[in-house]
Amino acid sequence: MKLTHPLKNEGVITSTYKWRGNHFHPGIDIAAGMGTQIVAVASGIVVQAKQGCNVGQAYCNKGLGNYCVIDHKNGYYTAYAHLTDLHTKEGQKVRGGDVIGTEGSTGYSTGSHLHFELRTDLNLVQKPGSLDPYPYLYEGKELPISKNNYLFEIVATILVVGLIAVIYKRGVFTKIKSKIIGQ
């Protein structure tokens, strides 16, 4: 899965994935003009879309300001922070290149920039679970595609249904029911 640049190759990197003193910066900062369109780097589902922050409210949404997170359904997530506006809602499906918001300076930010994270979990701003996005955005490195996602979901559903059927057959529900009723 090749990633689209979140600013369509515009902007200037102002901070990389590295330690800054005793604090780890688990993403990449890309400065561009206020209002520059931000696009999804690949297809997925918006799993977080947080708004309500104005410029100057440093601790709004834990410092991330207005932000969203996309689940790419292959074990990877991308996060886009400090936005002016979001153009997405939670649960929305997006494709790579779709506009998801506009660049801004909300949250803990001193100038218009995008804070971008590539992660294997949703613990934003934490080092564990984060990856350096640089090779994926600037060197053409590709994320693995999980081809077995649908198959996995089907198998998992069958197992759950099967388990419920077994429990039902063994009369567990009846026992619980009679306990509640007091018989």
Ligand SMILES: [Zn+2]
């Ligand atoms: Zn940052």
